[in-house]
Amino acid sequence: MVSVMNAFQSNSAAQSQQSLDRLCIDTIRTLSMDAVQQAESGHPGTPMALAPVVYTLWQRFLRYDPQDPAWPNRDRFVLSNGHASMVLYSILHLAGVKEAVSLQDIENFRQVDSKCAGHPEYRLTTGVETTTGPLGQGCATSVGMAIAERWSAKHFNQPGLKLFDYDIYTICGDGDMMEGVTSEAASLAGHLMLGHLCWIYDSNRITIEGHTDLAFAEDVAARFLAYGWNVIRVVDANDTERFAQAIETFQSSRALPTLIIVDSHIGYGAPHKHDTSSAHGEPLGVEEVRLAKRSYGWSESAKFLVPNGVYAHFRAGIGKRGRQLGADWRELHATYADAFPELAKQIGHMQEGRLPDGWDIDLPSFAADGKGLASRDASASVENAIALHHPWLIGGAADLAPSTKTHLTFAGAGDFAAGKYGGRNLHFGIREHAMGAILNGLALAGIRPFGASFLIFSDYMKPAIRLSALMQLPVITIFTHDSIGLGEDGPTHQPVEQLVGLRAIPNLMVLRPADANEVTAAWRVIMELTHQPVCLVLSRQKLPTFDRQHYAAASGLARGAYVMADPQEGPPEVILIGTGSEVSLCAEAQLQLAKEGIAARLVSMPSWELFESQDQAYRDQILPPSIAARVSVEAGSVIGWDRYVGATGARLGMRSFGASAPIADLLLKFGFTAKAVTAAAKIQIANHPRIPS
Ligand SMILES: Cc1ncc(C[n+]2csc(CCOP(=O)(O)OP(=O)(O)O)c2C)c(N)n1
Numbered sequence: 001m002v003s004v005m006n007a008f009q010s011n012s013a014a015q016s017q018q019s020l021d022r023l024c025i026d027t028i029r030t031l032s033m034d035a036v037q038q039a040e041s042g043h044p045g046t047p048m049a050l051a052p053v054v055y056t057l058w059q060r061f062l063r064y065d066p067q068d069p070a071w072p073n074r075d076r077f078v079l080s081n082g083h084a085s086m087v088l089y090s091i092l093h094l095a096g097v098k099e100a101v102s103l104q105d106i107e108n109f110r111q112v113d114s115k116c117a118g119h120p121e122y123r124l125t126t127g128v129e130t131t132t133g134p135l136g137q138g139c140a141t142s143v144g145m146a147i148a149e150r151w152s153a154k155h156f157n158q159p160g161l162k163l164f165d166y167d168i169y170t171i172c173g174d175g176d177m178m179e180g181v182t183s184e185a186a187s188l189a190g191h192l193m194l195g196h197l198c199w200i201y202d203s204n205r206i207t208i209e210g211h212t213d214l215a216f217a218e219d220v221a222a223r224f225l226a227y228g229w230n231v232i233r234v235v236d237a238n239d240t241e242r243f244a245q246a247i248e249t250f251q252s253s254r255a256l257p258t259l260i261i262v263d264s265h266i267g268y269g270a271p272h273k274h275d276t277s278s279a280h281g282e283p284l285g286v287e288e289v290r291l292a293k294r295s296y297g298w299s300e301s302a303k304f305l306v307p308n309g310v311y312a313h314f315r316a317g318i319g320k321r322g323r324q325l326g327a328d329w330r331e332l333h334a335t336y337a338d339a340f341p342e343l344a345k346q347i348g349h350m351q352e353g354r355l356p357d358g359w360d361i362d363l364p365s366f367a368a369d370g371k372g373l374a375s376r377d378a379s380a381s382v383e384n385a386i387a388l389h390h391p392w393l394i395g396g397a398a399d400l401a402p403s404t405k406t407h408l409t410f411a412g413a414g415d416f417a418a419g420k421y422g423g424r425n426l427h428f429g430i431r432e433h434a435m436g437a438i439l440n441g442l443a444l445a446g447i448r449p450f451g452a453s454f455l456i457f458s459d460y461m462k463p464a465i466r467l468s469a470l471m472q473l474p475v476i477t478i479f480t481h482d483s484i485g486l487g488e489d490g491p492t493h494q495p496v497e498q499l500v501g502l503r504a505i506p507n508l509m510v511l512r513p514a515d516a517n518e519v520t521a522a523w524r525v526i527m528e529l530t531h532q533p534v535c536l537v538l539s540r541q542k543l544p545t546f547d548r549q550h551y552a553a554a555s556g557l558a559r560g561a562y563v564m565a566d567p568q569e570g571p572p573e574v575i576l577i578g579t580g581s582e583v584s585l586c587a588e589a590q591l592q593l594a595k596e597g598i599a600a601r602l603v604s605m606p607s608w609e610l611f612e613s614q615d616q617a618y619r620d621q622i623l624p625p626s627i628a629a630r631v632s633v634e635a636g637s638v639i640g641w642d643r644y645v646g647a648t649g650a651r652l653g654m655r656s657f658g659a660s661a662p663i664a665d666l667l668l669k670f671g672f673t674a675k676a677v678t679a680a681a682k683i684q685i686a687n688h689p690r691i692p693s
Pocket of ligand 1: 043045046081083084133134135136172173174175176179202204205206207208266280
């Protein structure tokens with residue numbers, strides 16, 4: 001244990017720089033211990049170990065203005081091991097980040113209405129750059145931020161006017177290093193040579209179950225060298241000078257991403273818990289807290305103590321440096337705005353989440369066509385038409401762009417690659433999970449990102465999609481091959497339960513358009529979103545383009561569900577509700593029923609979420625409570641459709657995995673035929689005679 005001065009016997013004015021540093025570090029430690037102890041819940045050990053690292057980074061290096069935490073060129077600080085949240089809350093408080101965390105918030109750690117939630121939450125707490133907690137997500141998200149930095153630098157910087165050159169620092173732990181998403185993202189970051197990215201790996205060799213020897217003994221340094229990273233080792237987390245040198249080394253090159261491996265001791269200073277897994281995720285206990293404070297030379301009885309001189313020291317460090325850097329940047333920005341008003345306007349729009357003027361001037365509409373086109377193909381036209389007028393709409397696929405049709409093909413779109421950072425087409429490789437997290441990082445940096453894969457592989461992205469919804473990020477994910485309609489690739493590739501799974505995520509919009517014009521309408525809705533991610537679900541197979549002279553306008557999509565066609569005569573006896581490729585099937589059934597003198601209403605329901613956000617009157621207008629005879633048709637799990645057809649309604653859908661065969665045979669095998677829909681409709685009418693109004 002390092003011997004310490006007694007902070008309380010020293011005159012703060014006479015304290016050396018070193019002892020002031022130590023005082024600040026121990027303030028972070030003790031605030032963290034006290035908060036966890038008071039909450040009787042949380043993770044004290046890692047904040048105690050990492051306090052010197054986080055303090056040194058913020059106080060000496062981070063280009064961050066605590067008074068302007070949204071400054072576009074600020075360095076980003078990501079705590080990927082989000083369970084160590086108290087280290088972040090402590091530094092946000094002590095550095096005086098505007099309206100971020102008060103001492104009272106810290107005292108109320110993990111309590112209702114505190115800004116100090118169990119894990120750091122973006123939007124809840126100023127200064128939290130991304131929500132973390134699911135291990136690996138912060139690391140992978142920070143790669144998105146680093147891509148955004150390179151793209152922004154290339155797109156905006158001008159000779160003598162370097163507006164963007166921020167660094168992204170990510171703290172991570174053994175858990176992050178074990179997660180696959182971290183490896184995916186690190187591999188891509190190395191490949192792209194994202195030189196402004198610096199991960200700081202807290203190697204304390206302790207996880208929840210015990211020593212990492214239980215499950216993790218690999219050579220992380222060798223692994224990252226193989227990824228193409230610079231690797232630096234700091235053998236003692238308390239050696240702030242050595243750590244500072246490591247940061248200086250990173251800053252002096254910025255040619256490759258850098259991993260700084262820091263050996264630390266979890267629960268540093270707690271005599272019985274130091275280096276043990278019990279310091280990881282439970283309060284130290286009142287007595288152990290007292291002993292740890294004694295080892296720091298702290299007042300043993302003081303709680304939530306910020307000694308004299310600590311706030312002032314931060315103000316004189318990061319406060320002063322950050323204020324100057326922020327002011328310099330604003331001055332630079334003013335010069336830039338004079339010289340490049342259009343580009344400056346784009347930066348403003350990105351910050352405010354606004355669309356560029358004229359983004360929709362080329363939106364296509366599609367002529368009626370019985371054969372039609374796959375909704376993935378329609379989407380390709382629409383996406384390109386928008387991207388042409390929307391410079392910061394960028395994205396790509398996880399090696400499936402030729403199948404998802406998401407490549408931006410117009411002149412100048414280009415590929416984003418190492419050293420070619422202005423391209424708009426990202427190549428994620430076969431790394432769906434990292435793609436999801438990277439999209440989040442891009443969105444956090446103001447880019448409007450899109451990613452793409454097959455709907456079945458949404459499962460590989462789910463944790464990141466969930467976080468995009470939690471963070472309210474307007475990420476666009478395009479999922480094609482949306483049902484058994486994909487045919488011969490068979491059940492491994494045919495989604496069944498994916499739609500219902502995605503619909504279960506709060507604040508995620510799922511859109512499954514029925515034809516090309518609904519695709520255009522869908523993109524119009526998507527582009528207007530500012531706080532909601534969306535999954536656009538598209539077909540591989542052709543879908544007829546409805547003749548909108550006979551069917552209602554596709555703009556009805558914006559309300560989630562709309563009546564596409566009512567019977568020529570009389571009130572409907574039954575409602576047929578379809579989504580995506582199954583709407584044309586319902587339309588066919590409606591015609592068939594009409595021939596037999598049965599009046600059916602055709603409803604296209606591309607989005608449950610949009611429909612749920614309509615008022616009751618509209619919902620009752622589309623699905624009148626008086627008509628109980630209802631049939632839903634969707635080539636996915638039937639779970640949830642009782643919400644719209646009622647407990648006794650008919651739900652045509654999938655109740656098993658699919659099969660490998662040509663599409664026509666599969667549709668027959670699994671009952672997606674007009675005949676099956678008409679049969680179900682007739683049974684419904686028999687069971688639910690219309691209530692006379
Ligand atoms: C994806 C995911 N799986 C499991 C957990 C639960 N969990 C939280 S912390 C942790 C152990 C992490 O160990 P390490 O990164 O070494 O953290 P330290 O012990 O250093 O605080 C686990 C398994 C999680 N938060 N996220």
